[in-house]
Amino acid sequence: MTTLSDWLAAQPVDPKLASVVATMAAASAEIAEVLRRAPITGQTGLAGHTNVQGEAQKALDVISNDIVLNHIRHNPDISLLVSEELDEAVHIQNQGRFMVATDPLDGSSNLDVNVTVGTIFSVLDASKGLLQRGSSQLAAGYAAYGPATSLVVTFGQSTTVFTLDADGTFQLTQEGLQVSSSSGEYAINTARERLWDAATRGYVAENVAGETGPAGKRYNMRWVGSMVADIHRILMRGGIFMYPLDSETVSKGGRLRLLYEANPMALLIEAAGGRSTTGRERILDLVPTGIHQRVPVILGSAEEVTRVEGWYGRG
Numbered sequence: 149m150t151t152l153s154d155w156l157a158a159q160p161v162d163p164k165l166a167s168v169v170a171t172m173a174a175a176s177a178e179i180a181e182v183l184r185r186a187p188i189t190g191q192t193g194l195a196g197h198t199n200v201q202g203e204a205q206k207a208l209d210v211i212s213n214d215i216v217l218n219h220i221r222h223n224p225d226i227s228l229l230v231s232e233e234l235d236e237a238v239h240i241q242n243q244g245r246f247m248v249a250t251d252p253l254d255g256s257s258n259l260d261v262n263v264t265v266g267t268i269f270s271v272l273d274a275s276k277g278l279l280q281r282g283s284s285q286l287a288a289g290y291a292a293y294g295p296a297t298s299l300v301v302t303f304g305q306s307t308t309v310f311t312l313d314a315d316g317t318f319q320l321t322q323e324g325l326q327v328s329s330s331s332g333e334y335a336i337n338t339a340r341e342r343l344w345d346a347a348t349r350g351y352v353a354e355n356v357a358g359e360t361g362p363a364g365k366r367y368n369m370r371w372v373g374s375m376v377a378d379i380h381r382i383l384m385r386g387g388i389f390m391y392p393l394d395s396e397t398v399s400k401g402g403r404l405r406l407l408y409e410a411n412p413m414a415l416l417i418e419a420a421g422g423r424s425t426t427g428r429e430r431i432l433d434l435v436p437t438g439i440h441q442r443v444p445v446i447l448g449s450a451e452e453v454t455r456v457e458g459w460y461g462r463g
């Protein structure tokens with residue numbers, strides 16, 4: 149067995165960068181423990197606040213954010229934190245080289261029903277400012293709190309999976325993850341169909357037509373409603389995740405957030421051989437205009453993403 153600590157020590161990266169990943173892993177292990185007991189401790193409800201994006205915060209959104217903040221404060225190599233749950237970036241008082249952008253609890257609408265949720269993080273060079281392209285990320289990862297807690301990490305070259313053990317350590321369980329280039333599964337919230345653009349309609353209609361249509365094969369649709377859970381499934385067995393621009397999200401730029409949802413997931417997917425796009429541009433090439441900026445997100449198996457891009461290219 150190889151622990152996360154042993155694996156990090158063997159990586160050809162700055163040990164201080166590795167320590168940032170270790171910090172996020174430690175925060176995730178603590179969040180996993182809180183989530184495991186939340187229905188008993190009565191922590192599944194609303195916090196009674198809204199975040200900067202006008203979304204009702206759950207008690208566990210706030211608790212998870214506090215856990216991340218607390219762990220980050222103890223790592224002298226982190227000087228900046230951007231979080232979904234904090235209006236402004238937090239400057240932590242030290243000279244640390246790194247910035248973390250995080251969604252401390254992703255998919256929190258699924259908390260009441262004991263469905264997988266997660267923590268997403270992105271690590272950047274703090275000296276380069278808050279608004280950097282996703283391609284500048286030095287590391288990214290997420291924890292998926294499912295039947296097992298999985299930690300999936302990349303430094304940009306490959307994607308590695310760890311599993312939380314009973315003693316609180318993460319054990320290496322899969323290296324060199326590869327997203328299959330083709331797939332018969334897609335993930336999109338079809339309740340929004342009436343709001344979709346022509347490209348999304350065209351791509352999904354082909355999938356629904358299955359073996360009787362131009363795709364020439366049968367598809368299945370899967371939508372957990374926790375990005376972490378949907379992306380984890382895609383990393384493990386292929387597929388495509390879509391939260392495209394639609395007539396309702398167009399005024400906000402999209403639904404999901406660039407710095408702490410789209411970018412880290414795009415880095416993890418690309419490092420595993422998949423692709424990511426807004427439909428018109430590679431997600432990792434976008435220059436952010438704000439820390440809570442929203443973007444369209446389409447990522448997963450290369451052939452499927454390329455097919456969607458083909459539809460966007462038509463109009």
Ligand SMILES: O=P(O)(O)OC[C@H]1O[C@](O)(COP(=O)(O)O)[C@@H](O)[C@@H]1O
Nearest residue numbers: 251253254255256257337373374375
């Ligand atoms: O409720 P919808 O429109 O299907 O959106 C689901 C998406 O929203 C999210 O829950 C947003 O994340 P948060 O829970 O962190 O706000 C994603 O995890 C998920 O993919």
Ligand SMILES: [Mg+2]
Nearest residue numbers: 251254255409
């Ligand atoms: Mg989220």
Ligand SMILES: [Mg+2]
Nearest residue numbers: 232251253254
């Ligand atoms: Mg969240």
